[in-house]
Amino acid sequence: MELTWPIKLRIAAAAAVGIGLIGVLAWPMVAPAESFGVVSFISGTISAGDVIVMLVLAFVAGLVSYFLSWPYGSRIGILAVPAGLGVWAVRTGDMGTLMQLNTPIVRREQIFSTLCAESLLWLAIVAAGFFGVFVASCIIHPAAPVTRMAGKPQKRGISVIVNAVAAVICSAVVAQFLIGIFARDFTISDGTSGAAVAQPATSQIVFAVVTAFIAAGFLVKKVLDGDYLWPIISSCLVTPFAVSVYGKRSALEYFAGRWPAVFFPSSVLAVLPIQVVAFGAIGAVSGYWLAVYYDYWRQYGTSGD
Numbered sequence: 001m002e003l004t005w006p007i008k009l010r011i012a013a014a015a016a017v018g019i020g021l022i023g024v025l026a027w028p029m030v031a032p033a034e035s036f037g038v039v040s041f042i043s044g045t046i047s048a049g050d051v052i053v054m055l056v057l058a059f060v061a062g063l064v065s066y067f068l069s070w071p072y073g074s075r076i077g078i079l080a081v082p083a084g085l086g087v088w089a090v091r092t093g094d095m096g097t098l099m100q101l102n103t104p105i106v107r108r109e110q111i112f113s114t115l116c117a118e119s120l121l122w123l124a125i126v127a128a129g130f131f132g133v134f135v136a137s138c139i140i141h142p143a144a145p146v147t148r149m150a151g152k153p154q155k156r157g158i159s160v161i162v163n164a165v166a167a168v169i170c171s172a173v174v175a176q177f178l179i180g181i182f183a184r185d186f187t188i189s190d191g192t193s194g195a196a197v198a199q200p201a202t203s204q205i206v207f208a209v210v211t212a213f214i215a216a217g218f219l220v221k222k223v224l225d226g227d228y229l230w231p232i233i234s235s236c237l238v239t240p241f242a243v244s245v246y247g248k249r250s251a252l253e254y255f256a257g258r259w260p261a262v263f264f265p266s267s268v269l270a271v272l273p274i275q276v277v278a279f280g281a282i283g284a285v286s287g288y289w290l291a292v293y294y295d296y297w298r299q300y301g302t303s304g305d
Helices: 005-025 048-068 073-091 095-101 105-139 158-182 202-224 229-246 249-258 273-300
Strands: 187-190 194-198
Touching: 005 048, 005 073, 048 073, 048 105, 073 105, 073 202, 073 273, 095 105, 105 229, 105 249, 105 273, 158 202, 158 229, 158 273, 202 229, 202 273, 229 273
Parallel strands: none
Antiparallel strands: 187 194
8 A cells, every 4th residue: 555645635534534523523522611721531521421422423433434545444544533533632731731730649649540541531432433444344345455565464363362462562661661752841850750851742742652653553563463453552551551650649749849740750641641542543553554564665675556
């Protein structure tokens, strides 16, 4: 699947569906009351009914984008929902502001606990889009493979489970490490915690998360011959892992007493779950195909069709 102009237009069409249905149409359901508020259950503006509507819209976005990007729908349509969530992830406020509005330690612990569980919600919305693509592929699918870059036959049996678990864990570790490096504003050395990292800008967070998951998707494909599904699943583990390591009560108490609320012991704590899941999905798919193209180039010395 070479990135010709027709393919680029299909990708743009799929992204436009997600941006329109989710990023724009569904924005009033998740929009915080204040312009600087975060898109989160913490804001109290998202109800269970809103979640159901989001899941339905995500399913429809995946379904429609599959047909718009035909015959590459199964590969391109999956980007629709992450693109829509990406709009929310850019429009949302940041973690630093949220911490400034919630100074008590108990409240901060509650916030981080909610954010850990919230990662699953955003992943479920992405999964609903994937399901829409799957249903569409069952209705109509290409009669023949649309690309010569099929790769090696997939493994079967217990090795599939082992590879999947390894891919999810490795992806989470790689993403955690690289986001911590790339999603940084200025850093001040601290004798107790090692460093205090200021809240990074949204553009820097986008770059960091996409780059981290491109690397994760690439490595999973190259090393484990795994699919982009596993790095995407791992995106819901990044926030819980960061909170378990850097968001302990002792660390929160120390930073609350010594540093302004916009400083964190790790920059990963300054990235919201919706930002990790939305841009992580886009990066994982990109990294997977980068690995496919790289292998094809090494073998044939040219790109595939």
